[in-house]
Amino acid sequence: MKKFMTTALVGSLFLSMISLQPARAFVGFWTGNPALTIAGFVVAAGPAAHGALKGKKPGAMTFLSAAIGVIIMDGEAGQTMKFVPVSAAQAQELGLTRSEMTAYNDETEELNQIYEAVIADLDALENPTIEQAARAWDNYAGSISEEAVSGARKIASKLFVE
Amino acid sequence: MSAFLPGSVRSSVRSLFIFALAFLATRAEAAPARPVVALLTSVSTPRIWYRPRSWQLPAELEKRFRQAYGKSGYELRVYHGAGPRELAEVLQDPAIRGVFWVSHSGSDASTDGEPAQWDDTILDLHGNDVKEVFQRIHPGIRWLGIVGCNSAAIFETFRSEGFYRDNRLLRIQAFDARIDALPGFAFSLNESVTELGDPVRSQVDQEARWTSIPKVIARPELISEGTGSVCPKVRALPVRIIQDAPAGQPAASLADLVILWEGRFLGVLPAPAPGESRDLTVLLEEEFLRRDRKLKIKAEAVRRVDGLEPFISLRFESGLSPSAWEIFSDSQGRPIGTWSRLYRHPGGFDTGSIGEFARYVCE
Incomplete structure (x- = not known):
């Protein structure tokens, strides 16, 4: 009995220590128009760029919750994200060319403005689709350099989990 | 009761009362604001x-x-x-x-x-x-x-x-x-x-x-203690940011604006009432001015319960050419972004406009 009590005590202490550790979930379901917007951005590059999205429907996409080049924010209204500059080492890891990295880092603010604008465009639609999100991106893509767009697209495509 | 007091005593009491009031007033003026x-x-x-x-x-x-x-x-x-x-x-x-x-x-x-x-x-x-x-x-x-x-x-x-x-x-x-x-x-x-x-x-x-x-x-x-001993100064370019609200603009579309410079917080521009203007002077520190090739100031509308889609239209007054500020827009000239606006300046500033300023209000 004494042994059982000791084991239970040690066990509960151990469990309480575990629960105090900050949990890290690296994969999460991400729903709503912010998710659709980023999916549309990847799809806008053409079918070859979105293997992880093939056949997926909005609301059933799995995202990394920690990734390079973006900050994902989880508020009460859902998740959203923003692009952030990358270092040379991170750019290499993501497969960005030097000119893509430079353009992307110079235009992250603009990319975030467009991201927000596309979400607002989708909010105005009833049951928006990935394709509509892709078309919305196309409407704004001319406002920033092609290198920044292709760099951001490589970063965004890494968010999806197969 | 004072009617029963002799005149000289009444006079003394009155003098004492006036002195006490004057003393209290002096003390009140001298007392520092409580932290x-x-x-x-x-x-x-x-x-x-x-x-x-x-x-x-x-x-x-x-x-x-x-x-x-x-x-x-x-x-x-x-x-x-x-x-x-x-x-x-x-x-x-x-x-x-x-x-x-x-x-x-x-x-x-x-x-x-x-x-x-x-x-x-x-x-x-x-x-x-x-x-x-x-x-x-x-x-x-x-x-x-x-x-x-x-x-x-x-x-x-x-x-x-x-x-x-x-x-x-x-x-x-x-x-x-x-x-x-x-x-x-x-x-x-x-x-x-x-x-x-x-x-x-x-x-x-x-x-x-x-x-x-x-x-x-x-x-x-x-x-x-006061804060006079910790009042840092910084070399910076002051920029006055102004929002003019048209008279017919619904009040619910006029929001406080958080002003950011490449992710650095500069201040909050309070929402003007319809038909009025509000302004905020921010400091662009020389250290960062020389580092950033292009100057970008973002105004983010503060959301609130009764808020409509915000009206954001800013003017800038500074040692930077005012006409060079441009709003980030699409190919048809429509500003991009709903809850925020991005203003860009190609850089280049009059170094004579840079001065030394207190970074904070000090006592």
Whole structure:
């Protein structure tokens, strides 16, 4: 009995220590128009760029919750994200060319403005689709350099989990 | 009764009374403003089965705050439903010595039953991320207690990026785990005693810091000190940012604007009334002006319950060519972004416009 009590005590202490550790979930379901917007951005590059999205429907996409080049924010209204500059080492890891990295880092603010604008465009639609999100991106893509767009697209495509 | 007193005595009493009034008036003028400890809450009340319906979390937090600091000697200020504007005003007020902020931060919500490691935000009641506002903290502030989940890393990052180089007196206490508001606040109040209170005279139960509320008594030197000795100056280009609201603009579309420069917090431009203008002068520090090739200023509208899609239209006055400021727009000239606007300047400034300015208002 004494042994059982000791084991239970040690066990509960151990469990309480575990629960105090900050949990890290690296994969999460991400729903709503912010998710659709980023999916549309990847799809806008053409079918070859979105293997992880093939056949997926909005609301059933799995995202990394920690990734390079973006900050994902989880508020009460859902998740959203923003692009952030990358270092040379991170750019290499993501497969960005030097000119893509430079353009992307110079235009992250603009990319975030467009991201927000596309979400607002989708909010105005009833049951928006990935394709509509892709078309919305196309409407704004001319406002920033092609290198920044292709760099951001490589970063965004890494968010999806197969 | 004075009618029964002889004339000479009446005259003496009158003189004494006038002297006393004059003395009190002099004392009142000479007395320095009392330093302030502020509580800002931006939380809703969760439904808890054992609490009565009338129970409100912000009121409970205020009760505990007054329990701890009510007889401390500090002036107390409380802001419920605080947003970026109230927070910025408090953090840049030279009278403030201590600040407690209670809100959600980015990791409060969970997606799959477990708290996800979403990156860092500090959210107010309406979902505005107020994180950047904490980049500018008056050097007279000694204590900042953040009661919200997983926000410690934000402040470590800000410190490593040099935002607190003027804040030699400042201690920041934030949590790196999920935390409930009431025990978290009790812990923060207890921790604040070593910075704002007299550890000998203040009662701090070290054994029960998550449940007991301390009775804080301020150290006398903290009550009497000013901030003149910690008033840093910086070489910078001042820029006046103006928002003119047309007379017919609905008031609900006029929001406070958080002004950011490449992620650096510059200030909050308060919402003008319809038909009026409001302005804010910000400092673009020379160090960053020379580093950033293109100057980009972002105005983010503060969301609130009754807010409509915001009206944002800014003018700039500075040593930078005013006509060179352009709003980030699509191919048809429509500004891109709904809740924010991005203004870009190709750079290049008149070095003669750079001067030395106090980074904060000082006493």
